[in-house]
Amino acid sequence: xxxxxxxxxxxxxxETVGVLYLSTIGSDGIPYTxxxxxxxxxxxxxxxxxxxxxxxxxxxxxxxxxxxxxxxxQIRANPKVSVYLSIxxxxxxxFQCLMLGGEIEEVTNKQFKKQLWQDGWEMFWPGKxxxxxxxxxxxxPAFAKGGYKEAPFEFKLK
Numbered sequence: 251x252x253x254x255x256x257x258x259x260x261x262x263x264x265e266t267v268g269v270l271y272l273s274t275i276g277s278d279g280i281p282y283t284x285x286x287x288x289x290x291x292x293x294x295x296x297x298x299x300x301x302x303x304x305x306x307x308x309x310x311x312x313x314x315x316x317x318x319x320x321x322x323x324q325i326r327a328n329p330k331v332s333v334y335l336s337i338x339x340x341x342x343x344x345f346q347c348l349m350l351g352g353e354i355e356e357v358t359n360k361q362f363k364k365q366l367w368q369d370g371w372e373m374f375w376p377g378k379x380x381x382x383x384x385x386x387x388x389x390x391p392a393f394a395k396g397g398y399k400e401a402p403f404e405f406k407l408k
Contacts, residue, residue, distance in 0.1 A: 256403055257307075260348050260394060263335055264290045264309065265302075271334040272313065274324040282324060286313050288335065289366075297368055309350055309394060309407055312357075312366060313387040316374070322356075322385060329353040333389060343399050350391035352408075357386035 251259075268291055273283040289295050289312050290302055302310070311333055315321055325331065331354045336347035357363065360379070363386050367379040375381035395404045 251398070251401070253405055256398060257394075257405070259346070259398055260396070261306070261309070263337065263346050263348055264288070264311075265292050267291060267335045267337065268294055269335075270311070270313075272321065273332045273334070274321050275328045275330065276320075276324050277327060282321070283334075284321065286315075286333075289313065295368065298366065301366065309391050311350065311389040311391070313389070314366070314371070315385050315387065316383045317385045318383060319385075325354055325356075325387070329355065331389065333391070345400070346396070346398055348394060348396040350389065350394050350407075352389055352392035354387050354389045357388050362386070 267288055269285050270288045271283050272286045273281045276282050287294070289298050292299055298312075301312070330352070332349055332351040334347070334349045336345075338345065363384065364379040366386055367384075371384075372378055375384040377384070390408070392408045393404070393406050395402075397403070
């Protein structure tokens with residue numbers, strides 16, 4: 251498969267998978283992985299489709315968390331992360347997985363945080379997008395690795 255087509259399959263995966271797994275490095279040097287909502291999923295987050303429309307050909311990921319979380323302490327100490335998404339099936343020819351790696355950054359633009367805000371999140375952040383605990387993370391990955399229909403792949407994104 252040509253790289254262009256493979257990248258498109260990966261982007262399609264990013265728009266359909268419900269969750270992703272974020273890995274950070276703790277102060278003890280051990281990787282910590284946790285499940286995160288995939289904000290790029292069109293079905294689960296239809297209000298965010300417009301935000302990602304201008305990123306149809308890149309692998310940009312936004313995530314939300316609390317500023318006082320352990321993951322934020324780890325990210326502030328070491329912004330190198332990986333994100334993993336997959337569709338698992340017992341049929342090897344249908345298996346798809348994607349690992350994206352790079353440096354993650356905190357988004358401080360208040361207007362963008364308000365644009366990203368989704369109803370229902372106030373159960374975590376009562377002050378909504380202005381809540382000091384509401385934190386938006388942005389990953390524009392440097393590389394991608396994974397598997398598509400029994401074939402491994404790897405490509406640079408920057």
